Amino acid sequence: MVRPLNIAFVHPDLGIGGAERLVVDAAISLQKRGHRVIIYTMHHDLSHCFAETRDGTLDVRVGGNWLVPRSIGGRFHILCTILRSLMLARQVVNDPEQYDALFVDQLSAPIPLLKYTHAHIFFYCHFPDYLLARRDSLGQKLYRAPFDLLEEFTTGEADEIVVNSRFTQETFRRAFPHLSTIPKVLSPALNFEAYDRPVDSGDPLLRALRTKKRIVLSINRFERKKDIGLALRAFALCLQGNSATGNGVKRAAINNCCLVVAGGWDPRVAENTQYLKELGAQANQLGLRTRTVAPQKANKEALALLPDGAVGAPTILDDDDDDSPTDQLASIDVLFLPSFTENQRAFLLSAARCVVYTPTNEHLGIVPLEAMYMRVPVVAADSGGPRETIQQGKTGYLCEPAEDDFAAAIAKLLSMDDDKWRAMGDAGHDRVKLAFSLDSFGAKLEHLIVGMLQRPTHASVVLGVVITLFIIFAVTLTLLLTWWR
Template sequence: MARRLSIAFVHPNLGIGGAERLVVDSALCLQQRGHRVVLYTMHHDPAHCFEETRDGTLEVRVCRSWLVPRSIGGRLHILCTILQSLALARSVATAREQFDVLFVDQLSAPIPLLKHAHAHILFYCHFPDYLLARRDGPLRRLYRAPFDLLEELTTAEADEIAVNSRFTQETFRHAFPRIGRAPRVLMPALNLHAYDRPPDADDPALAVLRTGKRVVVSINRFERKKDVGMAIDAFAALRDCRACLVVAGGWDTQVAENIEYLSELEARARSLGLRTRTVAPRGATPAALALLPAGAVRTPSFPAAGDDGDQLESTDVLFLPSFTENQRAFLFSVARCTVYTPTNEHLGIVPLESMYMRVPVVAVNAGGPRETVPHAKAGYLCEPTAEDFAGAIRRVLDASGAQWAAMGAAGRERVQRDFSLDAYADRLERLIHEMLQRPMSSSPVFGILMTLFIVFAAAAAFALASWL
């Protein structure tokens, strides 16, 4: 791209997850190509974020709306999130800096208001939100109706729409029939150089992970839709394999589901006769420790006697909430297999990370992994049952050294060829360049009308919610 662009990324919560990793990598690759990049967000916790957003590599501007809570009585999350996003959009639209491009993802509601920034808007749809929402009962369906319509109308206002896989592209077309154009497929990439750094062996936080057992890894946020329980059920069927399952993932003390699901998984493992251990995040406060399952141990902050021993000899399932990047690197360096359990996941970054680190993947034969994991070459694609997963995990664990190495090499080659940051940057720059050749989709006046609709829908939803 010939000229230097000014690009703002608008993302709700810069925590730790696949969506956040895509935003960070997109910002990094554009910044490295000489473009001016700023990240706007509603929430950024330095203790729970990717390093590049904490160490000054990327400029992050946090715009909170103190008048709007994250929820009301533990409910109305979508209403509060939309209202917060409007405040964030106002901060972007009234910024003194003029942006050429706004990269918006996850939440489309602020797009009409962002029109006032007079910039081209690229919306990255990880997956239609309304397909992920609960609608158990007529009142909840009525409550969700205005938000579902709002998502479709506001998404259509973007100048360009991209999705992360062909699976999401097809889902998008069925979910939003009023949007006449098909979104562009822009698969995420990995910053391969970040994975090439070996783990810091002197990090005392690695002590809780050292073992002579074979390690099976599951990495996902602690959300029920990730179906991590299936990994635990499958592992329970492998009692004679002398292995340890490490369940690591994003865990936010502000998200009730994260807290509840971790406790549910720990109880599930114990009910199956598995010996469990939960390690608290590094630097966890007393309040955070109180939210963890009983008996959680602290992450060591300094080397201690016995660190060279087998810390997991008496543990079958280790829970590692809010793990560090160095712990992730160590896990991939010792893992024999990665288990990825979400069904119809729109893409899935973890299988790509695992394959690049030469660790075979066992994933559900649906959604994004069907497009990323070469079956029987870099791992196995299974039906979403504990029996199928147990069989595939056993095949990986029982593979000879040469067979295991061949699967690892095939996975790494796949990622290097199709998911490098350079290849992704080329595709992203090309998409932005094509978008800039076209006029912006509508005037800011429409944004005012759409904003009024959002406020009206929010008020109506609040009234309906009182009946739920």
């Protein structure tokens, strides 16, 4: 029997996304196993977060965000994020709470300072940030160099390192050649209870989604690396009846459909606002009729950042006759739904004919697991984590990241016999239920943490000096680059 532990999670931004869902589920799983759990974060918007973080299920504490901005003139995001994380780490260290273990994820920079809590550090690496950053110019390469070294050094200071897939494990090994540690693999899980809840059909926010069309669903953050444009191009080919879809496709099934692009959209993140507008322009160039629905409770500043013509929820068109509701998407090919609610997500997953997951070399991807559990076949790029979750031809299709291949797979699912389609959905549900349950995840996570606690904590000899020198160097470099530009 494991004694109850005090465990703190340290996570940068507790919004809505795959990484945040993992943190929330990991915290809940440990809490259910009798451990005391607290989450520290630099940002927690109650209108843009998972319900468990605002309804009292989890104890969330915010810090590290009062002095350092998110960026300096729209630049130096990583520097500001690291400085903010160090301030958050200082808050954790100064907290009178005594922790047995700290679960740190995404950002390794605060790990050396967190050592002052005398707790063991468990680092969950979603994907090395070193491989996500752009280095298109000499200035960017010089700017990123100290951060890349810092990431490798601080990651190595953790007492236990875990990654989310075998793909990330191999990527980690190549990205950090100076680390002898081979991280263990702990795949994310789903909290089935959250997906088993019935859809609140009386929710007025569902009116914008009401349609008789077959729904092709894309769920992802509005980030360029997610390549949502691939979904637009593939869907356009389906509507055009392109020869790539095959001769056996039923034309009526392809025509009577709509693409819903839903995902995380944060008005504070310039890329989110820019990319949503870019996708709208791309859809228009492809001849697709579009509509963007504003997020619930969006303020005037956020509304101003949406594409022109964005409409508000819940009511889009006149809908007074409940017995014969208006088909909101009758004249729409693509619906953009930024910052959707959990009930909207549940409705879309219950109504979708297929889910299109477009990122290439995604480290894992929680969306395919969500879709399969909800009995929706998935079309995804044949690379990265989806290779480990999707069974080709049984729970979905893995394709080359090209619109022709994606269009063929989407058309196949749209025109598939209902019995075969349901069998594919059932296979996906059974696979996720067997291999990605929260109970199993919680037991494995607890086992890893308890095993870590049996070993001496990995103490850093020069952590104070290194962190101080890094801060001085990074700030000096930032000032020089600002002056040079």
